[in-house]
Amino acid sequence: MLGDFSKHIKNSGLDEKCKLLDKVTIKEEKENTDEFSRSKGSKNAEILVGEYQIAALGPKPLCLSVSPLNLSAHQEDTWLKPWMNDYRYPGSQSVLKLQNPEAGEIFKRGKNASVFQKPLGLLIPHRYCRFHFNTLRGCERSQCKFAHVPEQGDEKVCMDVLKKYISIDEMCLLQRAVNMFMEYYRKFPPGIHFDLQVLNDLLSSLLKHYLLKEVFQVVNLSMMAKMLPNLKTLLRIFEHVATIKLRNAVPALLDLFCKLVEAGMVLDSEHFNYILKLLYQVQASSEEIATVLEMKSRLQMRQFKDSWKSDLESAFSEVEHCKEKGEWTKLGNLYISVKMGCENFTDFQRFCACVAETLTKDCKEDRPGVPFCEFAETVSRDPLNSEVDKTLLGRIGISAIYFYHKLLQWPKGRKVLDTLYELKIHFTNLKGLTGPEKTAAKCQIVNVAAEIFLKSGSLDGAIWVLRESEWVINSPLWPCDRLDVLNRHNLLCTIAHEVLAKSLYRQTFEVLQNLPGFQNSQETVAVSQYSLLFNKLLDACLESSSLSMSSSVAEFMVSKNIPIEFSFLRRLITCLGRSCLWLKARAHYKSALSLGCYPPLEGNLYRKLLLVPSYLSEIEMLLAIEIFLVSNASSIQSPGNSTQSLQIVLKRCEENKARSKDEYQAAVERLVMAVHISDPKLFIKHLAVNVNKEQVYSLEHCSALKWLKENMKWAGKVWLFNNH
Numbered sequence: 001m002l003g004d005f006s007k008h009i010k011n012s013g014l015d016e017k018c019k020l021l022d023k024v025t026i027k028e029e030k031e032n033t034d035e036f037s038r039s040k041g042s043k044n045a046e047i048l049v050g051e052y053q054i055a056a057l058g059p060k061p062l063c064l065s066v067s068p069l070n071l072s073a074h075q076e077d078t079w080l081k082p083w084m085n086d087y088r089y090p091g092s093q094s095v096l097k098l099q100n101p102e103a104g105e106i107f108k109r110g111k112n113a114s115v116f117q118k119p120l121g122l123l124i125p126h127r128y129c130r131f132h133f134n135t136l137r138g139c140e141r142s143q144c145k146f147a148h149v150p151e152q153g154d155e156k157v158c159m160d161v162l163k164k165y166i167s168i169d170e171m172c173l174l175q176r177a178v179n180m181f182m183e184y185y186r187k188f189p190p191g192i193h194f195d196l197q198v199l200n201d202l203l204s205s206l207l208k209h210y211l212l213k214e215v216f217q218v219v220n221l222s223m224m225a226k227m228l229p230n231l232k233t234l235l236r237i238f239e240h241v242a243t244i245k246l247r248n249a250v251p252a253l254l255d256l257f258c259k260l261v262e263a264g265m266v267l268d269s270e271h272f273n274y275i276l277k278l279l280y281q282v283q284a285s286s287e288e289i290a291t292v293l294e295m296k297s298r299l300q301m302r303q304f305k306d307s308w309k310s311d312l313e314s315a316f317s318e319v320e321h322c323k324e325k326g327e328w329t330k331l332g333n334l335y336i337s338v339k340m341g342c343e344n345f346t347d348f349q350r351f352c353a354c355v356a357e358t359l360t361k362d363c364k365e366d367r368p369g370v371p372f373c374e375f376a377e378t379v380s381r382d383p384l385n386s387e388v389d390k391t392l393l394g395r396i397g398i399s400a401i402y403f404y405h406k407l408l409q410w411p412k413g414r415k416v417l418d419t420l421y422e423l424k425i426h427f428t429n430l431k432g433l434t435g436p437e438k439t440a441a442k443c444q445i446v447n448v449a450a451e452i453f454l455k456s457g458s459l460d461g462a463i464w465v466l467r468e469s470e471w472v473i474n475s476p477l478w479p480c481d482r483l484d485v486l487n488r489h490n491l492l493c494t495i496a497h498e499v500l501a502k503s504l505y506r507q508t509f510e511v512l513q514n515l516p517g518f519q520n521s522q523e524t525v526a527v528s529q530y531s532l533l534f535n536k537l538l539d540a541c542l543e544s545s546s547l548s549m550s551s552s553v554a555e556f557m558v559s560k561n562i563p564i565e566f567s568f569l570r571r572l573i574t575c576l577g578r579s580c581l582w583l584k585a586r587a588h589y590k591s592a593l594s595l596g597c598y599p600p601l602e603g604n605l606y607r608k609l610l611l612v613p614s615y616l617s618e619i620e621m622l623l624a625i626e627i628f629l630v631s632n633a634s635s636i637q638s639p640g641n642s643t644q645s646l647q648i649v650l651k652r653c654e655e656n657k658a659r660s661k662d663e664y665q666a667a668v669e670r671l672v673m674a675v676h677i678s679d680p681k682l683f684i685k686h687l688a689v690n691v692n693k694e695q696v697y698s699l700e701h702c703s704a705l706k707w708l709k710e711n712m713k714w715a716g717k718v719w720l721f722n723n724h
Contacts, residue, residue: 122164133161149183156193158184166201171209177202178214185225203233207240219256223263234260242278250284254291261295272296312347316354323358328371332378356396356433360403370415372400380423394427402437405448413452428469441480443473447487462495471514485516496533505541505549531563538568547575551584558591566597577619586718589623608632610648614667621674629704630719633712636704646699668695680706
């Protein structure tokens with residue numbers, strides 16, 4: 001605006017014309033106000049009177065006697081430094097009595113209602129209120145179930161709405177834009193979708209509509225979130241205050257100015273002189289003028305001291321100097337300085353890549369300490385350390401990990417990993433900055449880190465880094481090649497052996513469950529090759545009487561079709577039964593039957609003859625008798641069949657023929673014990689010895705009938721029907 005004013009100042013008769021025009025405009029506005037107040041009531045009239053009085057202070061071209069300042073493109077679009085000190089202007093801040101935010105809405109309601117309900121053309125997600133975001137009138141519900149403010153992660157929606165409102169340039173929408181901006185960025189920090197140009201355009205539109213109070217609110221919040229407007233916008237605010245001669249806004253404006261300068265906004269002498277001229281025009285006090293001069297002096301001193309930091313080539317030379325002297329703390333401070341002065345993030349990434357190479361290339365083994373650790377600790381102490389810094393440190397750390405892994409320097413690699421852990425940097429989702437690690441798969445990076453932990457004697461560290469990566473091997477999001485899968489297989493097998501040697505059965509099972517082939521990976525791996533590992537774990541669990549873990553391992557093996565050692569499965573069934581864990585014992589017995597662990601029963605069950613191998617334990621014998629009873633339940637429970645006997649033959653097995661008579665007698669005792677531990681008890685009667693010298697028993701009908709009466713409800717579900 002001000003750029004056009006200077007063209008008219010030369011016209012000598014323009015002053016009188018403007019004064020006359022102002023009088024006519026104010027008169028017409030007062031007449032419109034009186035007419036509207038009579039129709040809408042005294043309250044709305046008062047609001048509109050205030051509205052037109054402020055509008056009367058609108059931009060009078062002759063009020064600004066200072067020529068506008070032209071800014072270079074470099075000065076307008078620079079990325080500004082985050083502020084270092086919170087300097088505040090010491091003067092009292094006056095409350096700005098600006099226009100009533102309701103005035104614009106009241107004035108607009110006099111127009112055609114269809115204009116207000118017409119959609120603005122925004123594509124809004126369904127969870128947001130369309131009336132609030134997509135119409136001029138907004139939402140008029142007292143309690144709306146839809147959101148009126150973008151939620152976390154929807155910064156793009158926030159930016160799109162702001163752009164649309166700014167382009168429409170309606171006062172009610174601009175005020176709504178301010179409210180949305182304030183509510184969103186009070187809760188959430190700016191993310192990748194934040195557009196600095198949108199912030200500057202919003203401030204320009206607010207100034208155009210004389211919404212100075214909202215301008216101050218937006219700028220103050222943007223500084224708290226470390227997103228600063230450009231210099232051109234700041235100068236426009238000063239021009240606006242000088243144009244309407246708003247003297248009481250000067251203290252608040254100077255406080256804003258001091259904060260922006262301390263936050264990193266760069267002004268040269270020409271800018272300061274222009275601001276001083278505007279302040280003289282608005283009749284600022286000597287104290288206020290002195291504040292601007294003091295800020296000018298401080299900024300010039302800071303620019304003089306830090307000028308070398310913004311020079312990237314000079315920073316590269318300084319990196320080389322730090323490398324030669326081994327001054328890694330100084331390198332960390334240099335990183336902080338370059339971060340604050342660098343305007344291009346691509347250049348800053350190039351600087352970080354140089355730092356990564358410096359921390360690894362030609363590193364002398366005889367020097368004590370690890371360069372990366374000193375560097376990272378220095379950077380992390382920066383008060384302005386952010387998530388971006390953590391990401392860059394993680395990527396530099398990955399380069400250091402690969403370097404020490406290649407040289408087999410396990411202790412130094414371990415120190416790098418410990419530093420990343422202490423700084424809470426989740427490096428498993430990152431890639432390196434240089435070399436092969438820049439394109440490495442997640443599986444490979446995790447393998448390298450886990451191997452360093454393992455070689456340095458930290459099993460816990462190796463398992464931690466695998467858990468941190470969620471045991472991912474190969475997936476569409478994190479693809480890897482066959483060599484990475486093979487290395488992961490070897491790594492996990494090594495870890496499993498070492499953890500099992502320490503009797504850490506749960507951790508061993510966790511490692512084995514995440515071997516290649518068990519996840520939803522693109523690699524097809526035959527899991528049957530893991531039989532030896534799982535059986536070894538199952539045996540160890542049984543030896544230590546860890547029945548819960550033994551049961552989990554056996555269930556997993558059966559579900560994944562991993563061959564299981566029958567002797568281990570039988571031991572598990574026996575131990576579970578002796579510990580009265582009958583549900584699990586029966587489940588595993590059914591699995592054992594389906595796997596062929598026991599001789600098939602179907603051929604003899606319905607002939608009222610049960611062949612029980614003598615090598616079974618009493619628990620296995622009882623479970624076989626339960627199946628026998630359930631299979632013949634209809635015959636046992638039928639009236640008139642009480643004379644038909646159920647026979648049990650204690651079979652001598654071929655492999656046990658050479659065994660002594662005492663062992664067979666022990667089997668007889670186990671059979672007697674089996675019927676006695678049944679609930680209710682079963683009774684058997686010795687009948688004879690068959691031609692194979694095998695004992696034959698009859699199962700007493702009454703005890704069998706009683707057992708079915710009490711147990712048939714659950715026993716039928718367990719032994720007759722498939723578990724779904």
